[in-house]
Amino acid sequence: MPQPRLRLFDAAALKQTLADASASPRRRANLNVHKTLEDPIQRMLNVFQPGTYVRPHRHEPHRFELFLILEGRAGLLTFDDGGAVLETAVLKPGAAWAVELPGFIWHTVVSLANDTALFEVKPGPYAPLTDRDFAPWAPSENGPEATALLEVWRRRVEGLPSAGRRSPAS
16 A cells, blocks of 8 residues: 655644643644654744743754744744844734744744744754753743743834833843
């Protein structure tokens, strides 16, 4: 019997990943499309819920990232070496639907709507981030500083006035 060659990712797979993100303490989940972490091209569905904090990080110079929005709204911010915001972009279906980010740029993603789903493509193999890949000026996950900074970034990417005191990374 011939081996199937098509891999179909349907609404049920998206629905399950959305449910996984909602149930996760980190408020996000992913569904890998690539078969192994050693794959030379990493492809995945990333689902974010509001309140998830993606610590700013950067990748090696040759490791771009491409994000395509499938559902919801996402903000992307880039930073200089001191944590000042350089650029922002909002991705939403029917508008700016994709962004490609070159390597070695500090960046983060902010969920601007429930059930935000991004498809991500980047060179592999997957290498877990180390402390040197995270922005030294950005707080780690799960602290009050991260929560406050996330709100500053959300307001910034949506073009809203800042509320309260300003963070050095705003």
